[in-house]
Amino acid sequence: MTGGATGIGAAIKNQLRGEGHTVIVVDIKDADIIADLSTEAGRQAAIEGIRAAAPDGLDGFVPCAGLGPAARPYSLITRVNYFGAIATTEGVQDLLAKRKGSICMISSNSAPMLPDDEYTEMLLAGDETGACEFIDGKDANHAYAGSKRAVSQWLRQKAPEYAGQGIRLNAVAPGITQTPLVDASHADPEVGEAMKAFAASVPLGRVGDPKDIAEAVCFLLSDKASFISGSILFVDGGHDALLRARQF
Template identity: 45%
Template structure:
């Protein structure tokens, strides 16, 4: 069977995905802030990079799939977590794990939300995300003008845009 990595695997959707994969006979490398094979605070860029390295060491022959489920909702206790976990960690981990996914022509399943299409979100915020400008994105959610729902939905919309911009190159390399 296959080898998969799942973030947010200690609870919620991530746990359900990991359980379903195991039930089908797959091996799962779990990633979460606690109770996981790879324990990492994905809001921290260095911890995110270390998590990628740890997964690569556990999967020397590559990954059959990666499901980044770690995320926080619009009512997160620290607004900065919204762009850091829901967008930047996902992008960093997908990019970082791409070589492992290419080895097995693996798949990535990105988690978005119907919130990504509900309204027009702050375009400056989404551009900060898409341009990799962590400081500006965090400042916009901590000081305004972006509130929790705008950070959540806008981040999900930016993730969809990022995926659309990058899926052709990933597909050409064999990543589904």
């Protein structure tokens, strides 16, 4: 997995290890493999490190590393959340095929809140330079929600191909969850007030705990989810249903 040092990723790591799994963690800090997924060199180091640690293949993969809307420049969000996630997933695809493993990506319930636009198209086309230039002139929410929207659409486009190799490709779409990312977002002058209002409007009456998200991720990775492929599971206390009651 990537992004296992803190927050949701740490909860996933702890749950998997608690269940007896061996987990190889890639992160920019506190990890088995230290790599900066905002860079091409870091992504390659991550892939090579995983390949060296798991030459016989992987049963699962969770590209969880991500930056919230408080990160600057905005293009850093693009680089880690979209290009870091996709490059590492593609880089271990054959290791997953060897063991008919499953992937759980991390989207967000913010992903459906934007329409498709040039940013989405550049992301899906793999145009990192173009997408980063475009988004640096926009805003934090656009950078963040757009990156998660494109991850979700990449998943939907690729799931049949991966399924053909025996790999189940799914995602969770967490709602607002108490992690360092959210602490930083609440303190941010650009998005802080909107984030606090959003946190106060969750239908179940609370924000998520990282363990809430980890439970869903571990379910999707497990054999209990053996016929689930191409799905995006909202784990958000009912927020997406509140906001998009006529869409599913």
